[in-house]
Amino acid sequence: MTTTTPDTDHQVTPTGGLVVEDLGVTLTGRPVDVVDDIDLVLRPGEVVGLVGESGSGKTTVGTSLLGYSRAGAVISAGKVLIEDRAHPGAVRDVLKLSWKEVRQLRGEEIAYVPQDPASALNPSIRIGKQIVELLQLRGIGTAESRLQGARDGLAEVGLPNDDEFLKRYAHQLSGGQVQRVALAMAFLPKPKVLVLDEPTTGLDVTTQKMVLDTMAELCRSHGVSALYVTHDLAVVANIADRVAVMYAGQIAELGPRETIFAHPAHPYTRALLDSIPHLSQARALKGIPGRTPAPGARPEGCRFNDRCAYAVDKCREGVPELRTIAPDHDVRCIRVEEIGEWDIHRGTVPDSDPSKARDVILSVEGLNVFYGRKRVVHDVSFDLAKGEVVALVGESGSGKTTISRSVGGLHKEWTGAITFEGRELAKSARRRSAEDRRRIQYIFQNPYLSLNPRLTIEQIIKRPMELFGIAKGRQATDRVLELMDQVALGSGMLHYQASRLSGGERQRVAIARALAAEPDVMICDEITSALDVSVQGSIVALLEGLRKERGISMLFVTHNLALVRSIAARVEILQAGRVVEAGSVVTVMETPQEDYTKKLLSNSPRID
Amino acid sequence: MSATTSPPRSSSFFRKALRQKRFTFGFSVTVLVVAFAVFAPHLSPYGENETAGPPFAKDGVFGTDYLGQDVLSRLMHGGQSILVISLLATLLGMVVGVLIGVVAAYSGGWWDEVIMRLNDVLLAFPQILLALVVLTALEKPSNLVVIVLVGASHAPRVARVSRGVALGIVSRDFVVAAEALGERRSRVIVAEVLPNMTGPLLAEAGLRLTYSIGLVAALGFLGFATDPGAANWGLMMKENQLALSTQPWGVVAPVLMIAIFTIATNLMADGLAQASQKGD
Numbered sequence: 001m002t003t004t005t006p007d008t009d010h011q012v013t014p015t016g017g018l019v020v021e022d023l024g025v026t027l028t029g030r031p032v033d034v035v036d037d038i039d040l041v042l043r044p045g046e047v048v049g050l051v052g053e054s055g056s057g058k059t060t061v062g063t064s065l066l067g068y069s070r071a072g073a074v075i076s077a078g079k080v081l082i083e084d085r086a087h088p089g090a091v092r093d094v095l096k097l098s099w100k101e102v103r104q105l106r107g108e109e110i111a112y113v114p115q116d117p118a119s120a121l122n123p124s125i126r127i128g129k130q131i132v133e134l135l136q137l138r139g140i141g142t143a144e145s146r147l148q149g150a151r152d153g154l155a156e157v158g159l160p161n162d163d164e165f166l167k168r169y170a171h172q173l174s175g176g177q178v179q180r181v182a183l184a185m186a187f188l189p190k191p192k193v194l195v196l197d198e199p200t201t202g203l204d205v206t207t208q209k210m211v212l213d214t215m216a217e218l219c220r221s222h223g224v225s226a227l228y229v230t231h232d233l234a235v236v237a238n239i240a241d242r243v244a245v246m247y248a249g250q251i252a253e254l255g256p257r258e259t260i261f262a263h264p265a266h267p268y269t270r271a272l273l274d275s276i277p278h279l280s281q282a283r284a285l286k287g288i289p290g291r292t293p294a295p296g297a298r299p300e301g302c303r304f305n306d307r308c309a310y311a312v313d314k315c316r317e318g319v320p321e322l323r324t325i326a327p328d329h330d331v332r333c334i335r336v337e338e339i340g341e342w343d344i345h346r347g348t349v350p351d352s353d354p355s356k357a358r359d360v361i362l363s364v365e366g367l368n369v370f371y372g373r374k375r376v377v378h379d380v381s382f383d384l385a386k387g388e389v390v391a392l393v394g395e396s397g398s399g400k401t402t403i404s405r406s407v408g409g410l411h412k413e414w415t416g417a418i419t420f421e422g423r424e425l426a427k428s429a430r431r432r433s434a435e436d437r438r439r440i441q442y443i444f445q446n447p448y449l450s451l452n453p454r455l456t457i458e459q460i461i462k463r464p465m466e467l468f469g470i471a472k473g474r475q476a477t478d479r480v481l482e483l484m485d486q487v488a489l490g491s492g493m494l495h496y497q498a499s500r501l502s503g504g505e506r507q508r509v510a511i512a513r514a515l516a517a518e519p520d521v522m523i524c525d526e527i528t529s530a531l532d533v534s535v536q537g538s539i540v541a542l543l544e545g546l547r548k549e550r551g552i553s554m555l556f557v558t559h560n561l562a563l564v565r566s567i568a569a570r571v572e573i574l575q576a577g578r579v580v581e582a583g584s585v586v587t588v589m590e591t592p593q594e595d596y597t598k599k600l601l602s603n604s605p606r607i608d
Numbered sequence: 609m610s611a612t613t614s615p616p617r618s619s620s621f622f623r624k625a626l627r628q629k630r631f632t633f634g635f636s637v638t639v640l641v642v643a644f645a646v647f648a649p650h651l652s653p654y655g656e657n658e659t660a661g662p663p664f665a666k667d668g669v670f671g672t673d674y675l676g677q678d679v680l681s682r683l684m685h686g687g688q689s690i691l692v693i694s695l696l697a698t699l700l701g702m703v704v705g706v707l708i709g710v711v712a713a714y715s716g717g718w719w720d721e722v723i724m725r726l727n728d729v730l731l732a733f734p735q736i737l738l739a740l741v742v743l744t745a746l747e748k749p750s751n752l753v754v755i756v757l758v759g760a761s762h763a764p765r766v767a768r769v770s771r772g773v774a775l776g777i778v779s780r781d782f783v784v785a786a787e788a789l790g791e792r793r794s795r796v797i798v799a800e801v802l803p804n805m806t807g808p809l810l811a812e813a814g815l816r817l818t819y820s821i822g823l824v825a826a827l828g829f830l831g832f833a834t835d836p837g838a839a840n841w842g843l844m845m846k847e848n849q850l851a852l853s854t855q856p857w858g859v860v861a862p863v864l865m866i867a868i869f870t871i872a873t874n875l876m877a878d879g880l881a882q883a884s885q886k887g888d
Contacts, residue, residue, distance in 0.1 A: 410788055429788045437790045450781035454803035467789055517789075 016044030016083060017225045018065065018110070018193045019091075023078035025060050025069055032296040034073050035060050035249040039322065042193060042225035047216065049240030049257070050229045051272075053532040054503075055292040057249040062195045062229040066110050067094045067102045082109060082193065108138055111186035113179075115198040120182050121170040127181060128166025131188065138189045153184040157214050176207030180214055187218050194219065194226040200235065204395035204559065209603040212239050231532060233276055234562070234605035237261055242328075245269045248293055248303040251322060255329035261607055263342065265331040267308045270342050275537025277566040278608040279589070279601065282351045285566055287538020291502050302333065310339045344608065352569040354584030358385035361553055362407070362440075362521055367416035369402050369577075376402055377414070377577040382570075384521065387551040389543075391564040391585070393600075394574030400557045401445075401525055403574075407555060408442035408523045420521075438468045441514035445526040447506035453499040457484070457509055460498065464517040483512040487542060504535035511542065523555045528563070540567055561604045565589055573597050624883045631879020637872035641865065645687025654681040656839050664848075670857035673848050683861050686839035690828070691869075693755055694820035700759030701820075702813050705766025710797055710805075712767070713774035724771065730764040735819070736826060743832045751834050758823050762816050773808045777801050807884020814877025818870045825866050841866055 023038040035057035042048055052058040060073065069075050080094040082105075094105060106112070114120045122130060131150035135141055141149050151161040157180040159165065170178055179199055186194060196215065200208040216239050219226050230236060236243055236257070243260040245253045245268065253266040264270045271288045290307040293299060299306050301316040308315065314334060322332045333339075363383035369376055377399040384390045392400040405411040407418055409429030418425045420440065426432045444450035451460055461480045465471045471479050481491050487508040498506060507527060514522055524543070528536035544567065546552055556568055564571050564585060571588050573581040573596065581594045592598045625631045653668065654660050660678035661667040670679035712723040739757040743749050777783065778801060786796045827833070828842020836843070841862035848858025 408788060410784055430790060432790075434790060437788065442785070442788050444781040444785065446781065450785055452782040452800055452804070455799075464789055467791065513785075 016192055016223060017046070018042040019079075019081040020061075020065065021079040021081065023061065023064055023080065024076045025057070025064060025073050026076045027295065028072055028074050030296065033249055033298075034295045035064075035246075036077070037250055037322070038064075038078065040227075040244060040251070040254070042227060044192075044225055045220060045223045046241045047219055047226045047228055047239055049236030049243045050227055050246060051231065051233055051236050051243060052246035053231055053272075053292055053534060055248075055294060056246040057295075058229045058231075058246050059197055060249075061246070062197050062227060063112070065094070065193065065195050065227060066106050066112055067097065068106075085109065107134075107186075107191065108189045109191050110193040110195065111189065111191040113182050113186050113194065113196045113199045115201055118170065118175070118178055121178060123170050126167050126169060127173070128163075131181075131185060134185055134188060140189060149188065153188045154181070156187065156218065157181070157184040158210070159184070174207070175203050176211055179203065179207075179211050183211070183215060183218065187222065187224070190222065191224060194224050195229070196226060197229045198231070201230070201232070205561075205600060205603045205605070206395065208235070208605070215239070232605070233272060233533065234607050237607040238605045245272070248298050249295065250303060250319075250332060251330075252304065252333070253329075253331050254322070255326075255331075259326070259329050262344065265325060265329070265336045265342075266304075266333050267310050267335075267339065268304045271307075271309070272534060273342075273344070273607075274347055275534045276607060277540075277560070277562040278348075279562045279565060279604055279606045280608045281345075281348050282566045282585075283347045284349045284544070285537040285540045286347065287536075287541060288534040289538075291504070292532075310335055351565070351586045352584070354569075354586050356569070358388065360384070361386050361421060362555075363419045364403075364407065365417040365419070367403065367406065367414060367418065369399065369406050369411065369414040371402075371413065375577070377406075379416075380572075380574075380577075380579050382572050382579065382582060384553050384555060386520075386553055387547060388570065389547060389554045389556050389568040391556045391558060391568035391571045392574060393558060393561060393564055393571055395559060395600075397576070398574040399577040400559075400574050402577075404442075404523050404525050404555055404557045408440060409437070410442065434468060438464070438517045439520045440523065441517050441519040441521070442523045443507075443510050443514050443525065443527050446530050447503055447510055447527075448530070450510050451498040451506055451513075453497065456495050456497055457489070457501075458494045460509060461512050461516050464513060468517055470516070470518060479516070480512075483515055486515070486546075487512045488538070503531050504539070507531060507535075507539060508542070511539070515546070519552060521553045521555065523557075525557045526559070529558070529560070536563075543567065561589070561600060562606070573600070625879055628879035628882055630875045631883065634872045634875030634877075634879060637868060638876055641687070641869045641872065642691060644684070644865075645691050648684030649688065652678075652681040652684040654678040656681065656685040657837060664851040664855040664858070666855070670861050671855050673844070673855075673858045674850060675847075679844075679848075679858050679861055682839040682844060683841070683865065686841045686844060686862065687865065689751070689838065690821065690824050690841050693751055693758070694817060694824050697755045697758035697824070698762065698813060698817045698820045700755060701762025701766055701816055702809070704759065705763040706770045706802075706805075706809060708763065708767040709770030709772075710774045710801060713771045714778050714793070714797055714801065716778070720771075724768075727764045727767050731768070733761075735761045735765075736823060739823070739827060740830070740832075743827065749832065749834055754824065754827065754832075754834060758820055758827075761823070762819065766812060766816060769812050770805065770809060773805050774801055777804050808881065811877050811881035811884060814873050814880055818873045818877070821866060821870055821873075825862075 020038055020040040024036040025034040026032060027034060038061055050058050050061060063069065064075055065080055075095055081091045082094055084090040084092045097105065128150055131153060132146045135146045135149050154161040159177060159180055200211050203211065228240060240257050242256050244251050247268045253260065253269045260269065264273055274286045275288065277283055277285060288307050301318060302320050305311040305315040320332050320334045322330045324330050325336055360383045365381050367377060367380040380403060382390065392403060394400045402411060406414045409432055412428035414427060420436060425436060429437055458477065458480055461483055462476045465476045465479060484491060489505060489508050528539050547554065558564060568585050571585050572579050575596050581588055581597045588597065592601055657677060659676045661672045661676050663672060663674050663676045665672045668678050668680055673679050673682060708723060712720045738761055742757055746753060783796060783800050786800050825842035828840045829846045831846060833840050833843045844862040845859050852859055
């Protein structure tokens with residue numbers, strides 16, 4: 001991976017970089033901290049990864065560097081120091097600048113690359129013109145040289161720069177291309193500092209790798225410091241020089257990449273690392289119990305104390321200081337010295353045994369799927385044994401979800417044969433027998449869409465039981481409580497409406513709803529991709545338990561190869577609607593035969 | 609398991625709406641006008657058809673009308689029928705329209721096309737035209753006929769709106785999930801789709817109520833009142849337009865009542881729409 005190894009003598013010189021001192025952001029109207037006590041240094045030419053789960057305040061910190069806070073929040077304290085271009089040697093505080101100066105500074109000295117590349121570009125202006133306009137606005141170059149400047153910028157990020165490309169609109173580019181255009185635009189005014197807010201979320205691994213390489217390359221060649229905001233620890237492990245881990249609005253741990261991943265000191269960092277699957281070895285993933293506290297509902301003392309495995313009474317007393325425990329390594333925990341060393345191999349389990357006897361329950365033969373006249377899946381065959389997890393893996397557009405929907409009877413334009421216990425299944429769920437519908441359950445990717453927000457948890461989980469005549473009335477309610485217990489939801493939530501739950505809780509309800517039908521096969525369509533890693537860890541642990549206890553077979557659709565290693569026994573690698581490689585997880589991942597598989601594996605970010 | 613919105617939900621929606629100033633204002637004025645129409649007849653100084661003085665005289669608060677009846681008393685009596693007819697017509701139009709729209713959106717494809725194109729044909733008629741044609745043909749129209757006609761003229765418009773709202777819901781995964789479980793189609797519509805449409809539908813209902821009042825008043829003004837002797841805000845404008853320059857109250861008073869009421873219901877509808885957008 002093209003990582004810049006940190007020079008040993010990075011200095012906070014006034015000639016570059018950026019210093020954040022004691023930054024605090026509060027909500028307007030209420031004295032509630034969104035983030036507080038943030039101290040961070042971006043040295044020249046260095047990439048700092050700012051990692052945190054949703055609600056940790058990482059994006060708030062990112063935009064604060066540009067003197068911006070979203071509506072409803074206000075930067076209430078601290079300094080963001082940057083070199084003064086007009087007076088070399090002097091520094092100035094971004095937060096104290098006038099509105100006009102801040103406008104000038106944004107883009108020219110501190111650039112921002114937003115999460116959603118599609119919304120960052122104007123859909124009705126051609127790419128070339130947008131870049132030229134940017135140069136015009138910044139007063140860079142002359143009218144004649146600007147077009148050439150745009151071409152150079154595009155060449156720098158590895159995009160074509162002929163007239164045809166300059167004339168395209170944003171929607172005519174792929175996601176990766178749009179993001180690289182955004183990168184080119186960020187770099188053109190030659191900023192000193194770059195803030196990237198999850199720029200590769202939603203991109204396929206291959207595209208992600210390309211964007212990350214481009215970014216790292218540019219940062220190095222231009223001597224730009226970058227703050228890379230993300231929830232993805234694996235990405236940070238590949239590109240950052242230093243890593244700051246945020247939790248509940250504070251930096252929990254800060255240190256060089258090697259230290260953070262090899263010797264994490266904060267219990268939260270360790271818990272995060274425990275919940276991440278590795279490419280090289282199956283792991284028993286663990287989640288972090290509880291949920292990230294919202295601003296205003298954060299516990300007294302150490303903010304992680306209510307979810308921490310090492311918490312003692314003293315942790316609830318005062319907010320711990322961020323203290324230096326080794327050169328360049330700061331941790332916000334009072335018990336660092338007492339909680340011992342951490343080992344990356346903790347949680348490693350043997351890969352599933354490829355030679356295990358298989359008792360096939362569901363098989364797919366020669367499946368072709370169509371959308372109208374367009375054929376999107378070509379002659380796919382695979383099978384699923386009892387108590388086994390088969391993963392369908394591929395990039396977006398590979399047809400993995402389409403296949404799973406056809407198997408689940410949600411998409412009916414297909415040919416071929418799907419056989420369940422020797423019987424052929426009808427095309428749509430409605431035409432299948434109630435018994436078949438009960439025994440094959442589908443869990444959706446997005447828990448925010450798959451639960452009716454107007455119904456209560458009880459109503460949602462109870463419905464399959466009533467529908468399939470498994471239980472009703474009082475008895476059904478007892479069953480619901482039992483299931484909620486199994487998926488680790490408190491019984492207090494029985495009468496909550498789905499709209500009150502967090503993403504992870506919703507996905508648990510969706511799993512409980514599937515379990516309520518007492519299925520033999522569960523089809524899981526990217527069920528963890530909308531969730532934080534710690535939540536993903538606990539969902540995977542839950543599924544693994546269910547598989548072992550109840551012998552449920554699962555068809556697990558995902559784009560995350562590392563996750564496959566930890567959860568599945570067999571894997572089907574899909575590309576453009578075809579299976580390119582299939583087999584047991586160990587065989588495929590240890591000794592991939594096809595180029596495509598090898599490419600996927602080498603492009604997947606890895607932390608091991 | 610009840611299919612409709614649970615009570616705590618709707619009351620919290622109401623509370624959310626009350627935080628909108630325009631809703632609070634519109635709602636209170638609407639309540640006032642309704643209370644006026646309901647209770648005023650018992651307090652009116654004269655009877656509905658009682659002569660109070662010479663025609664178009666300045667006696668009493670608002671003077672007298674073309675037959676010498678007290679305008680204030682007529683105003684007090686004339687509200688009930690117009691409000692009841694409008695309300696029932698709106699209800700009818702909403703129920704039929706929502707049904708058409710949701711069924712079209714949920715069936716999708718060919719059915720959707722057929723239903724909505726037929727709907728477009730109905731939409732092509734100006735709202736009042738259909739009512740006028742039928743009323744002219746009928747000798748003695750009853751209130752029921754007026755309700756059905758006004759309701760029917762609303763239905764295609766409501767259908768368009770509710771189809772639009774429903775389209776965004778039927779594609780959501782929880783509807784697909786219900787399908788995959790093999791729920792009956794009617795139950796999917798009633799239990800999964802409709803409860804998620806309440807916000808926008810309430811707003812539409814408010815708007816439709818406004819239009820209903822306008823329509824019913826217009827029909828009265830055009831002389832299609834079901835009982836020519838009874839007081840009616842629409843009819844009053846027609847009866848007293850002769851003396852608009854000498855005794856304007858006969859026309860202005862009912863116009864004001866209709867204006868106040870439509871503005872109030874419109875504000876209420878607006879507030880509901882905003883509250884439903886902010887929700888979820």
